Amino acid sequence: MIDLSGKVVLVTGAGGVVGAGIAARFAAAGAHVVHHRGVEDGDLRTQASEVVARAGALDAVVNCAGVQPVEPLPGMTIEQWQSVVDTNLTAPFAVTQAAAEVLPAGGSVTHIASIEGRFPAPGHAHYATSKAALIMHARAAALEYGPRGIRVNTVSPGLIARPGIAEEWPSGVARWEAAAPLGRLGTPSDVGDACVFLASDMARWITGHDLVVDGGVTARPTW
Numbered sequence: 001m002i003d004l005s006g007k008v009v010l011v012t013g014a015g016g017v018v019g020a021g022i023a024a025r026f027a028a029a030g031a032h033v034v035h036h037r038g039v040e041d042g043d044l045r046t047q048a049s050e051v052v053a054r055a056g057a058l059d060a061v062v063n064c065a066g067v068q069p070v071e072p073l074p075g076m077t078i079e080q081w082q083s084v085v086d087t088n089l090t091a092p093f094a095v096t097q098a099a100a101e102v103l104p105a106g107g108s109v110t111h112i113a114s115i116e117g118r119f120p121a122p123g124h125a126h127y128a129t130s131k132a133a134l135i136m137h138a139r140a141a142a143l144e145y146g147p148r149g150i151r152v153n154t155v156s157p158g159l160i161a162r163p164g165i166a167e168e169w170p171s172g173v174a175r176w177e178a179a180a181p182l183g184r185l186g187t188p189s190d191v192g193d194a195c196v197f198l199a200s201d202m203a204r205w206i207t208g209h210d211l212v213v214d215g216g217v218t219a220r221p222t223w
Contacts, residue, residue, distance in 0.1 A: 004026065007030075008034065008058050009026045009031045010036065010052070010055045010061045010099065012051070012062070012063050012092075013064035014037070017160070017163075018191055019062075019064040020188065026196055034054070034056075036051050044086065045094050059104065060108045061096065062109075062111075063096065063109070066130075070123040071125075072122070080126065089137065096109050109150065109151070109152045111134050113132075113210065115214050115217070117132040119218060139208040153209045153210070154209075157214065158180070159217075160186045161185040161187055161188075165185075173185065186213060186214065190213055191213055
């Protein structure tokens, strides 16, 4: 187990299934975890600064807060598009910018992106676009914050198990399990362990990287 004793980690979206799993894995590694629901709507820059200020000293940030509505692209309104982009992309930008003011050399930021940042699903045009942009934001931030010793990466999960998903979407779960070489859905702990690794000294020379955590499903050819 990686030892993060004495480290302070801010996890946004920690009230959700994946966010809670990430926070739990950091806590298990000995970190002091600052939970936050997320930065949404309104003055994102001011909210982000307030979140970071409440956390105090920081060693790592995980931007996990996000939304995933299903809306067909034809007929999607500007408001529907903007709501997803604000939550999934602009808020992590604002949190990262605020956190970088207090992160020490060796500090890290990890965005939770998605394999949909590369392989979109129907009804997720706004979601997939926001996640693709989030991956690029991390690379751009890695470039500009690297000289200060701050690393920025993304973790792109595949389908993650949550209570009730097998009953709500049996066909999708069955297709996933059949397609994934490892034969199962992911767990929040799978994502959390990837985040703990990226925040640790074991990843000290890793920045601008997108770590895919999908059980190998994107390795399967679709033709």
